[in-house]
Amino acid sequence: MISSVFQSPKKIIYGEGSVEQVGIETKKYGSKVMIITGRSSSKKTGALDKIIDSLKSENLQYIVFDKVESDPSVDTVDLGTKIAKEEDVNVIIALGGGSPLDAAKAIGIMIKNPGNIVDYENKEPQVHGVPVIAVPTTAGTGSEVSRFIVITDTKRKIKMLIGGEALVPEVAILDGELTLMVPSDVTAATGMDALTHAIEAYISKKAQPATNVQAVSAISIISKNLAKAVQNGENIEARSNMLFAQMQAGFAFSNASVALVHAMSRPLGAYFGVPHGLANAILLPRVMEYNRAACPEKFKDIAEAMGENTEGLSLRDASNLAVKAVKDLYAETGLPTKLRDVGVKEEIIEDLAKDAIKSGSALVNPRKASLEDLIEIYKSIY
Ligand SMILES: [Fe+2]
The missing domain is CATH 1.20.1090.10 (Dehydroquinate synthase-like - alpha domain)
Structure with missing residues (x-):
């Protein structure tokens, strides 16, 4: 018999205004939050402020890692992982398009798995990482529900496809209002x-x-x-x-x-x-x-x-x-x-x-x- 497997987040929240629930959902997973996002768009659109307001209303501590470039690199994952470990982050909010979401999922697993993200190009990460609450602001990659990430190894000029059960976010929040300002x-x-x-x-x-x-x-x-x-x-x-x-x-x-x-x-x-x-x-x-x-x-x-x-x-x-x-x-x-x-x-x-x-x-x-x-x-x- 050939069996097929279907993996998904534990919870999907869909609807206009649903981003306001991010604080309540995040609190179920941890108390020290790292918001991982791109360099500018989530600030310009107000999406980052909405997330921060929701976290503040639940009295959650947070830091913002906003260094994720388009096509996130190994170096960005390394830097985010280092900061997350130093700050004892225990839950991640991934905010943005496919690049911040993929970087956040990578950082989530690298906090708990040994080695470097490059080691997982052909090897599934075995240990579940820090829980990720994914909030997409573009309609495209589906990264908020997927078991895959793409991280660029600039030294080898390769986009590494990395997959595994541990890369599926815990919660996906899909709020169409966050995509209104996408060019x-x-x-x-x-x-x-x-x-x-x-x-x-x-x-x-x-x-x-x-x-x-x-x-x-x-x-x-x-x-x-x-x-x-x-x-x-x-x-x-x-x-x-x-x-x-x-x-x-x-x-x-x-x-x-x-x-x-x-x-x-x-x-x-x-x-x-x-x-x-x-x-x-x-x-x-x-x-x-x-x-x-x-x-x-x-x-x-x-x-x-x-x-x-x-x-x-x-x-x-x-x-x-x-x-x-x-x-x-x-x-x-x-x-x-x-x-x-x-x-x-x-x-x-x-x-x-x-x-x-x-x-x-x-x-x-x-x-x-x-x-x-x-x-x-x-x-x-x-
Ligand atoms: Fe794609």
Whole structure:
């Protein structure tokens, strides 16, 4: 018998204004809090103040670690861990986009596990860390519910994917109001990242019934709400729907894996600093074309989830509609479509492909990819 496993936080609190509950939830896990966030956006948007007010109302002691950069590095994790240990932190609030959330989850485990975060690139951390309460302020990574983090090893120019049960936060608080001020290009890129999570989890070799329902729902909600959130950032209904959908996509990929798009996007981030969601967005339509014939039934489902009418069509035509629907949605986001537009150098494509093919995400792709295939895909969207 093949069994499947589905892991999730203990509690999910969803709804506008739910950030006010962060103090009450945090108090259940500890008394000395480290708020881990990015360098500026959570201050500008007022999200950090809302967290601090809630902690103060519960008389909790806190420190703020606001040194997390985009694509958090090993050095940032080391620094945060050192400070957290010195200050005897016993609960962490992760506040921000995917980068602060991933850094916070890494610091949480490194307070309790031996060695350095680099040691866990291919080895699951065994000891549960300091509890993490995750509060996302972008709708994309699903990190608040996932068992994965991505930490950049700048020395090796590698984005390390690290996974394990110990990396699932204890509590996720999803408040759409916190995402209202996200700029439209970031909304677009993070939303396309979430769509990629859902599609890749659905076609992954590790897909399972519990992830399939989450993935299909996420695809449907994202296709109805992403363009609205991009084109009118103050649309709270679209914002809340996107936050919910990216959480579902997070559940799906956390338990079923991502696939070839993510294998190929990570080197783009590591070599050229292309933002994660943007790199996925550029790759997704082309990689879907590459994968379609390996699982046309699933592509037909994706097309239908995105509102395409497949009635009376052959399986080939119906499955092709999934690619068309993603291209149409992508066009509505206004994001660039070529790697050359985001600073990628053509002469490095072979190195990118060599890194991508080594990724575990490539192994669960529905179509077995060769190095030559990956080079061709990169070149075709250059
Ligand atoms: Fe992603």
